[in-house]
Structures are given as structure tokens and as C-alpha cells.
Amino acid sequence: MKKLLATVAALATMSTMAMAERYVMITHTQGTDPFWPVVEKGGRDAAAAIGADFEYNFDPSGDMSGMAKLIEAAAASNPDGIIVSLPDADALGGAIQAAVDAGVPVITMNSGLESSAAVGALMHVGQPERLAGQKAGARAKAEGVTNGLCLNQEAWNTALVRQMRRLFLRFWWRPQHDRRV
Incomplete structure (x- = not known):
């Protein structure tokens, strides 16, 4: 036993x-x-x-x-x-x-x-989406970019949408340019 x-x-x-x-x-x-x-x-x-x-x-x-x-x-x-x-x-x-x-x-x-x-x-x-957008926008502006196009392969990804809005908001964003497909 x-x-x-x-x-x-x-x-x-x-x-x-x-x-x-x-x-x-x-x-x-x-x-x-x-x-x-x-x-x-x-x-x-x-x-x-x-x-x-x-x-x-x-x-x-x-x-x-x-x-x-x-x-x-x-x-x-x-x-x-x-x-x-x-x-x-x-x-x-x-x-x-x-x-x-x-x-x-x-x-x-x-x-x-x-x-x-x-x-x-x-x-x-991961990276802070807003800061990433701000930095990308600042770099684009510093390099003389006057127009931008952001392609989002994940339109439902709210984090990417925030990042792109931050990129364009400061420099080029106009509400009439928001086109989601």
C-alpha cells in the first residue's frame, strides 16, 4: 500500500x-x-x-x-x-x-x-499612434510635402484612423477630404 x-x-x-x-x-x-x-x-x-x-x-x-x-x-x-x-x-x-x-x-x-x-x-x-502620426506629419512638412494621401488597408482599425488623422490634422486635414472606402 x-x-x-x-x-x-x-x-x-x-x-x-x-x-x-x-x-x-x-x-x-x-x-x-x-x-x-x-x-x-x-x-x-x-x-x-x-x-x-x-x-x-x-x-x-x-x-x-x-x-x-x-x-x-x-x-x-x-x-x-x-x-x-x-x-x-x-x-x-x-x-x-x-x-x-x-x-x-x-x-x-x-x-x-x-x-x-x-x-x-x-x-x-507598440507605438503611440498619435505620436507616430504627429512625427510623420512633421517630417513630411519639413521635407516640403504640401499634399498627402493616406491609404489605410484596415479602415475599421480605429487606431490607424487616429494615426492618419493626426498626421493630416496638423498640416493638411480638411473634413471634406475624409473619404473612407
Whole structure:
């Protein structure tokens, strides 16, 4: 009987030790942007470096409600952390805050610095969109640019819209020039 109890205790200890941390990354790609596979690889490499499991998810439709559902599903699976892009805080904030409220640490990345703290994230990894727009506008003006065209491949990405508005607002922006396709 003592041998059986010792074996069960040893197996229980080993199974706990063998359980790796698990992190879930969710981004707003539609699967066609060459930027995101590089980000995914970085996440996989970082997880491998610490012996953690890594899952990468995105909604191929690009729909923010679909992305919110992915965040909710990830939180329900009780990972050790969620890393998420935040292109639209209004659409994703509730799901992110619910994950945080459930005790899942969340870090935002890429888009959404200005909204990250408000949705409960621990931190944000990325550039400040407004400052990036201001700096790009200042450089364009310093180089003598008098007209500008901003192409946004993600018109629903409110962080990019803010960045572009900041770029043009200071130097060229006129409300009648706001054309969203």
C-alpha cells in the first residue's frame, strides 16, 4: 500500500511539473497580411524559449465581434496569459475586461495603446499612434510635402484612423477630404 501511495504522489507531482504555461495570442489579421506571420513567429519563439505552449488565433473575416468571441473563448480556457491586438476598443474592450476580471493577465500589442489601460490590460507593446502620426506629419512638412494621401488597408482599425488623422490634422486635414472606402 505504501508503494502505491508513493507512486500516486510521484505521478501527481510529475504531472504538475510537466504542465507548461500556456499563452494565447489573438490578432486582427484576416490571414493575408504578411506582417502577422512575423508577429506569430515571435510569439512562438518566445514561448519555446521559456518552455511554454503557444496558441495563435484570428478571425479570418476580420470582424471585431468574431475577434471578441475568440478573446472570450481564450479566457474561458484559463490560459496563463492572453496577448491581443486592440484595433477597436469599443468592440473588444468588454471581452478583454471580462478576461482580466476572470483573473487572466492580458497584454495588448500593436494597436490600441491609448485604450489599453482602460480595458484592464497590464501593459501595451507598440507605438503611440498619435505620436507616430504627429512625427510623420512633421517630417513630411519639413521635407516640403504640401499634399498627402493616406491609404489605410484596415479602415475599421480605429487606431490607424487616429494615426492618419493626426498626421493630416496638423498640416493638411480638411473634413471634406475624409473619404473612407
